Amino acid sequence: GENVEQHPSTLSVQEGDSAVIKCTYSDSASNYFPWYKQELGKGPQLIIDIRSNVGEKKDQRIAVTLNKTAKHFSLHITETQPEDSAVYFCAAKDTNAGKSTFGDGTTLTVKP
Amino acid sequence: DGGITQSPKYLFRKEGQNVTLSCEQNLNHDAMYWYRQDPGQGLRLIYYSQIVNDFQKGDIAEGYSVSREKKESFPLTVTSAQKNPTAFYLCATQPRARRGEQFFGPGTRLTVL
Numbered sequence: 131g132e133n134v135e136q137h138p139s140t141l142s143v144q145e146g147d148s149a150v151i152k153c154t155y156s157d158s159a160s161n162y163f164p165w166y167k168q169e170l171g172k173g174p175q176l177i178i179d180i181r182s183n184v185g186e187k188k189d190q191r192i193a194v195t196l197n198k199t200a201k202h203f204s205l206h207i208t209e210t211q212p213e214d215s216a217v218y219f220c221a222a223k224d225t226n227a228g229k230s231t232f233g234d235g236t237t238l239t240v241k242p
Numbered sequence: 243d244g245g246i247t248q249s250p251k252y253l254f255r256k257e258g259q260n261v262t263l264s265c266e267q268n269l270n271h272d273a274m275y276w277y278r279q280d281p282g283q284g285l286r287l288i289y290y291s292q293i294v295n296d297f298q299k300g301d302i303a304e305g306y307s308v309s310r311e312k313k314e315s316f317p318l319t320v321t322s323a324q325k326n327p328t329a330f331y332l333c334a335t336q337p338r339a340r341r342g343e344q345f346f347g348p349g350t351r352l353t354v355l
Binding site for chain 2: 131134136139162164166171172173174175176179181219223225228229230232233234235
């Protein structure tokens with residue numbers, strides 16, 4: 131089955147700096163890679179996603195890059211703000227198979 | 243969390259009792275999922291259902307059961323066979339038209355005393 135590894139497990143940055151979280155996956159059939167943000171005591175919310183036919187996608191301060199050959203994808207947050215502090219999860223999915231595999235999460239702390 | 247309701251937010255049960263967690267959606271999404279989340283860990287799939295009256299086991303189905311009698315509802319029963327049931331349980335839905343993208347409910351925190 132699919133295996134997703136996420137690094138780092140914790141990340142602390144100063145407000146205004148950039149943050150990068152990386153994930154690797156094992157199943158070459160995976161073709162959909164979402165990123166979720168989870169605030170304390172709440173359900174995860176999708177913040178950005180990328181499909182395997184695209185190498186990069188950007189939405190304001192958030193971007194995701196995908197390297198299919200190396201089987202890794204990354205989340206980039208620029209100009210971080212204290213409200214970006216949360217747990218971030220990556221996932222990989224073969225959209226023909228029905229289920230996603232999640233990374234273990236990264237706790238991001240943005241210090242004012 | 244939009245149109246996904248999980249109730250209650252906090253649930254306490256005595257060891258050895260079965261308990262059913264509710265998940266209701268008004269998004270008209272075809273697929274529904276149950277995940278378990280433990281502190282410092284990712285989401286682990288318990289069961290999922292892509293259509294009414296059909297469901298599949300996920301990675302950690304032992305000690306759990308589900309039903310999907312209606313499109314809107316996907317209840318999860320935590321049985322006494324589940325060795326360590328205390329956890330945060332998340333329900334998610336997925337529309338057929340946007341394969342892959344999942345929408346999560348607010349979660350239920352179950353504590354077994």
